[in-house]
Amino acid sequence: MEKERKEEGREEKKEGRGVRVKAGEVFDFLSENPVIPGCTVSGELFGENGYSLISFSLASGTSISAESYDYPKLLYLLKGEIEVFKTDKSRWSLSPGEAFLIREYAPYGVRAGSDSVYLEFNFRKESAMNAVVKAGEVFKLKDLLPYQDGKIVNLDLLDEERMKFVLMSFDEGTGLSEHSAPGEALVFALEGRAVIGYEGREQEISEGESFHFAKNGRHFVKAKGRFKMALLLSLG
Known part of the structure; x- marks a missing residue:
């Protein structure tokens, strides 16, 4: 059909x-x-x-x-x-x-x-x-970037004035400290698990799941084991 x-x-x-x-x-x-x-x-x-x-x-x-x-x-x-x-x-x-x-x-x-x-x-x-x-x-x-011991690896698939599309790999125990972004963002978990903190609440995200950060929403990401994600970020 x-x-x-x-x-x-x-x-x-x-x-x-x-x-x-x-x-x-x-x-x-x-x-x-x-x-x-x-x-x-x-x-x-x-x-x-x-x-x-x-x-x-x-x-x-x-x-x-x-x-x-x-x-x-x-x-x-x-x-x-x-x-x-x-x-x-x-x-x-x-x-x-x-x-x-x-x-x-x-x-x-x-x-x-x-x-x-x-x-x-x-x-x-x-x-x-x-x-x-x-x-x-x-x-x-998830195969476009590697893991590196003790580090976070970033790969910009698209880096433009109003939009970023980024792949990130996190070694176990690494993460992004609490911050806010100037635009809305979507996270796509590609491999492994992580804890996402958002406006004072913590949630676990696993491969195949996603998360929406509103503009200026306070958030952090901490890997539980090795973790890979994609991030689509609007820059206003």
Whole structure:
């Protein structure tokens, strides 16, 4: 079964919509966007300054036809199995935890081999991703950076005036001391476990779970064992 995705046109990326999940609570995107039999479902979770994050759920056998856009996008699979395809019959299979970068003006579609949930990060037309990420290749976000004894390792996938997309690895016992950020932030736990403190409350986050920090919310992160996460940070 093939369904056309509803156009998420650039004119729809209005300023200031922010993150559409509650701040201060551990959550998972699978619960936020459950699969509906026979259907494809999409919902914007974040939209600001020309960037957006959309969650998709595709029932087994459904698909989104090949489309091209004037901006790059990153697909990140949370559940199931999907096939990314081009009009020239090229195919790439993704399993949970794997990602795929699509360059601007490249027509790609998505087909679900089983009930699947994935995230789509849409960047600005002029956005330049870190060269460690190769368009048209399947990779795991957590494999892009190593651990280092006693240290925190940062890798900026995207570093622009109004948006940062960062990968971080924490050795056991390391962490970020309490601080606040000038914009909203989403944390995606990629591997291991950590304690997140937010406005005086501590919660544990594990691989596959996420957390929303509101603008200026006081928070800290402390690894329980080795821990990797991705951080999407709006800079206002």
